[in-house]
Amino acid sequence: xxxxxxxxxxxxxxxxxxxxxxxxxxxFWLATxxxxxxxxxxxxxxSQIAITALFAISVDLILGYAGIVTLGHAMxxxxxxxxxxxxxxxxxxxxxxxxLFAAAIAGLxxxxxxxxxxxxxxxxxxxxxxxxGFLTYELANxxxxxxxxxxxxxxxxxxxxxxxFRFDLWGYTAYSYSxxxxxxxxxxxxxxxxxSFGLALRGVRENVRRMPxxxxxxxxxxxxxxxxxxxxxxxxxxxxxxxxxxxxxxALGFQRSADVVVMLILGGxxxxxxxxxxxxxxxxxxxxxxxxxxxxxxxxxxxxLMFVVLVMPKGILGxxxxxxxxxxGRG
Amino acid sequence: MSEAVLRTQALRKNFGxxxxxxxxxxxxxxxxxxxxxxxxxxxxxTLINLITGQIKPDAGTITLEGEDITAAPAAARVRKGLxxxxxxxxxxxxxxxxxxxxxxxxxxxxxxAQFWRGLASQGAIVDESIAILERLGLGNAATxxxxxxxxxxxxxxxxxxxxxxxxKVLLLDEPAAGVPKDxxxxxxxxxxxxxDDISVLFIEHDMDIVxxxxxxIIVMVSGGVLLEADPQTVRDDPRVREVYLGSSGxx
Numbered sequence: 001x002x003x004x005x006x007x008x009x010x011x012x013x014x015x016x017x018x019x020x021x022x023x024x025x026x027x028f029w030l031a032t033x034x035x036x037x038x039x040x041x042x043x044x045x046x047s048q049i050a051i052t053a054l055f056a057i058s059v060d061l062i063l064g065y066a067g068i069v070t071l072g073h074a075m076x077x078x079x080x081x082x083x084x085x086x087x088x089x090x091x092x093x094x095x096x097x098x099x100l101f102a103a104a105i106a107g108l109x110x111x112x113x114x115x116x117x118x119x120x121x122x123x124x125x126x127x128x129x130x131x132x133g134f135l136t137y138e139l140a141n142x143x144x145x146x147x148x149x150x151x152x153x154x155x156x157x158x159x160x161x162x163x164x165f166r167f168d169l170w171g172y173t174a175y176s177y178s179x180x181x182x183x184x185x186x187x188x189x190x191x192x193x194x195x196s197f198g199l200a201l202r203g204v205r206e207n208v209r210r211m212p213x214x215x216x217x218x219x220x221x222x223x224x225x226x227x228x229x230x231x232x233x234x235x236x237x238x239x240x241x242x243x244x245x246x247x248x249x250x251a252l253g254f255q256r257s258a259d260v261v262v263m264l265i266l267g268g269x270x271x272x273x274x275x276x277x278x279x280x281x282x283x284x285x286x287x288x289x290x291x292x293x294x295x296x297x298x299x300x301x302x303x304x305l306m307f308v309v310l311v312m313p314k315g316i317l318g319x320x321x322x323x324x325x326x327x328x329g330r331g
Numbered sequence: 332m333s334e335a336v337l338r339t340q341a342l343r344k345n346f347g348x349x350x351x352x353x354x355x356x357x358x359x360x361x362x363x364x365x366x367x368x369x370x371x372x373x374x375x376x377t378l379i380n381l382i383t384g385q386i387k388p389d390a391g392t393i394t395l396e397g398e399d400i401t402a403a404p405a406a407a408r409v410r411k412g413l414x415x416x417x418x419x420x421x422x423x424x425x426x427x428x429x430x431x432x433x434x435x436x437x438x439x440x441x442x443x444a445q446f447w448r449g450l451a452s453q454g455a456i457v458d459e460s461i462a463i464l465e466r467l468g469l470g471n472a473a474t475x476x477x478x479x480x481x482x483x484x485x486x487x488x489x490x491x492x493x494x495x496x497x498x499k500v501l502l503l504d505e506p507a508a509g510v511p512k513d514x515x516x517x518x519x520x521x522x523x524x525x526x527d528d529i530s531v532l533f534i535e536h537d538m539d540i541v542x543x544x545x546x547x548i549i550v551m552v553s554g555g556v557l558l559e560a561d562p563q564t565v566r567d568d569p570r571v572r573e574v575y576l577g578s579s580g581x582x
Contacts, residue, residue, distance in 0.1 A: 011429050011461050014474040016451040196437040196453060197446035199426075203434050206423035213383070213421070214435040215409035215496050221444060228446075 019194035028273070032179055036172070043171030049283045050178035051239045054185045056263050056275035058232035063261070064270030065193055066225050067205030068117065069126050071257050072133030073233055075113075076106040078252030080234025082140065085153045085241040093159040099181065099238045106234020107227050114223040121208075130254070137252045153247040167243065174243040181239055182276075185232050189272055192228070201225055205270075262301065266308050268315025277317055336361050336530045337413065337500045342381055342391035351377045352388065353555035359500060364523070365532045366545035370574065373551040375534045376418060379502045383415045384408050395500065410439070412499035416489040418508050418534070424478035428469050428488050431477065433460040435495035460495070467491050467521055483514045490521065501525070503533035507540070519544050542566065 035046040055077050062068040080102035087098050113132055120128050140147045147153055160166045167173045192198050204211055204218045211218040241247045250256065259282065267278025282301070289297035312319030335358035344352040351374045359365060367375050380386045382393055384405035392401045395413050403411070423431045436456045437443040451457075464473050467487045472480055477488065486506060493501055506522065507515035519540055525531060532549075535541050541548065541562070548565045550557045552574050558565060565571055 011473045012451070012454075012457060014427075015429065015433075015457060019449055019451055191449070192446045194449050194451075195446045196434070196443050196448065196450050196456075199430055199434050199450055200437065200443040202426060203423055203431070206425050207421060210417075210421045210423065210492070212405040213409060213415060213417070214438050214492055215406050215414075216438045216443065217406050224444065224446075 019190075025273075029183065032183075035175065040170065040172075043175045045283065045287055047171050047174040047178045047243055048240075049279055050175065050182040051236050051243070052260070052263070052283060053276040053279035054178075054182045054239070055233055055236035056260050056267070056279045057182075057185060057189050057272060058229045058236065059260050060264055060269060060272060060275040061189055061192065061232070062225055062229045063264060064272075064274070065198065065205060066201040066222055067208075068222065068226065069122075070129040071126055071254070071261065072129035072131070072136075073229075073260060074252055074254070074256035075133045075136040076110055076230040076233035077237035077240075077256060078136065078140065078247075078249075079109050080106040080237030081241040081247045081251040082147060082153060082237075083234065084238030085156045085247040086146070088156045088158060088242070089153065093157045095158050095161050095177070095242050098158070098242060099235050102238025102241075103231040103235045106237065107231035109234075110227045110230020111223070113230070114226040117226055118219040118222040129257075133252070133254060133257055137249065137254070140252055141249060147247075147249075150249060152249065153241075156241060156245040156247070158242045158245060171243075178239050178243060181235060185235065186272065186276075189232070192225075193272065197221065197224070202270075262305055264315075266305065266316060268312075268317035268319075268321075271315075271317055274315050274317045278315070281316070334361065335359060336396055337382070338394045339382060340392045340394070342378075342388050342393065344377065344381060344386065344388050350554045352381060353553075354391070355556055357549065357556070357559070359530045359532055361499075361530055362527045363530045363532075363547060364545055365530075365547045365549060366541045367532055367534045367549050367551065368536070368538075368541055369551035369557075372553070374554040375551055376504055377554075378551070379415055379504050379532075379534070383413060383502060409496050409498075412497065413502075414493045414496045414498035414500070415502040416493045416504055416506060418504040420482075420485050420489060422477050422485060422488055422492070424476070426477055427474050428464055428477060428480070428491065429457075429460055429473040431488065432463055432491050432495045433457055435492050436460055439496050463491050463494050467494075483510050483518075486510055486518060487521070490518075494525075498529060500530045500532070503531065505534050505536070507535065507537070512537070515540065 035043055039046070059070065059073050063070060083105035084098040084102040087101050092098070116128055117125065141149055158167055161173065161177060165173045200216065200221050203216070204221060208218065237251060240251065263278030263282045264275055266281055267276065268274030285301065285304070286297055289300050308316060337359040339355055339357045342352050342355040355378060367378070369375055381388050384403060388401065392399055394400065395411055400408055400411065433456055434443065436459055437453070440456065442453070461473065464470055467490060469484060469487055469491060472484055477485065480488070490506060503522065507518050510518060515537065522531065522533065523544055545562060547559065548562055549559045550565060550571050557574065558568055558571060
């Protein structure tokens with residue numbers, strides 16, 4: 001009987017291991033504090049990276065886990081940015097409630113869009129997300145009275161966090177704030193992917209045809225994750241508005257939607273950390289390459305993208321993981 | 332005869348001018364082990380698709396335990412206890428069998444949408460998942476990715492996924508398709524040992540297996556039921572010999 005019990009414990013232990021914090025993860029999050037001490041002049045960039053990483057995580061939840069390919073997710077990022085920005089312009093600059101407002105507006109838009117999104121697949125799905133993105137962009141462009149149009153939304157004033165921490169010129173507060181938001185968003189996402197819901201999403205990604213045959217209303221799962229993802233993307237947009245005090249139209253633009261997918265492919269989809277690593281690589285590369293030649297830096301991104309897709313089809317983290325597995329197998 | 336769990340009444344389906352289901356009326360009693368046989372293109376898989384809701388019938392009704400389910404979506408039918416397996420593996424390649432079966436149980440228990448609760452904390456569900464895998468001899472493969480499993484084990488996982496939905500009626504579409512003969516006998520031993528309250532209808536081409544495991548045989552030809560009878564009657568029926576076994580009759 002004892003031997004049977006211990007045999008039964010093995011799968012339990014395996015499941016528990018899938019969601020356990022590894023030392024590498026803890027080291028990674030400690031490393032996010034390094035810019036405070038070693039790169040104090042780069043805190044503004046670090047803040048941009050944290051915001052973009054949060055955005056990339058929101059896309060990974062639908063693209064990497066649920067298999068919903070999107071080229072229009074900047075729509076929710078931009079809606080969040082305008083929501084938080086407008087709230088401040090019209091007199092309420094408290095940052096945390098502003099972020100919640102941004103998340104709610106983007107989540108609501110995500111909920112409306114989800115009814116269409118879960119009914120289409122493949123190329124049609126990409127085109128629908130692209131179309132929704134264009135619609136939102138041109139609406140914001142046309143509604144100059146509200147959004148400021150091509151001039152951008154100005155006059156945002158963000159109050160100190162907890163009425164105490166002012167946003168300083170160097171970006172100490174901005175990076176702390178963005179990093180905290182990224183970490184919370186990451187914790188939420190990590191919880192989701194390690195839950196039965198996360199398993200159901202992977203089921204949809206792996207074989208959508210089988211899902212009804214095991215009794216799953218999988219479209220409701222997809223709607224749910226789409227709303228969550230839109231709300232997180234909106235939070236990231238709200239962060240950008242609050243930390244830079246301006247919202248430009250490109251917050252909603254196609255370029256941002258495409259860039260975030262490139263980051264995910266670079267870092268590796270379906271593993272959350274791939275989103276963060278992809279954002280770091282993309283934005284650091286842009287910062288460095290634009291310093292050398294501000295016009296042609298996408299050339300190098302294109303080269304890097306092709307290299308990764310050909311050599312490491314599961315992204316940089318996926319490639320490292322399989323290298324590590326091979327090394328362990330040999331050792 | 333015990334009461335029918337699943338009943339189809341004059342089920343009809345045309346694909347253009349092709350009649351794939353001609354007024355099919357069947358009744359599966361509780362705990363039955365029925366075989367569905369017939370030459371290729373007879374409409375056996377189409378019938379399963381009709382019953383489980385993958386395709387909609389042009390006419391006729393389907394009732395499960397007296398309830399009309401003709402218009403119910405496929406997933407709803409599964410939750411009522413009407414489950415199928417697929418002739419071609421329809422699995423989750425990157426999930427482990429443990430995860431796949433656990434997912435099916437989570438859907439059955441309506442907890443699959445709980446995103447705030449860690450999977451590892453669903454102890455009872457994981458226990459049940461392990462028990463199902465052990466029953467099908469997949470205990471040792473539980474934590475390996477499905478795509479790395481040998482084909483025979485993937486066929487067993489097809490059945491494990493179906494069992495996880497706790498079916499009242501189980502429709503098996505060629506469960507042993509592509510499996511070597513010695514292994515397929517093992518697979519049907521598993522099917523034969525399923526609980527008595529599950530009604531099973533299986534499609535199978537191997538006549539030895541059909542005559543060994545089926546208590547009743549339904550013979551389909553070009554979209555219609557030619558004959559439904561016990562194995563001995565089917566074996567002796569001249570029409571069956573002609574259209575299915577061939578005139579030489581090697582049954």
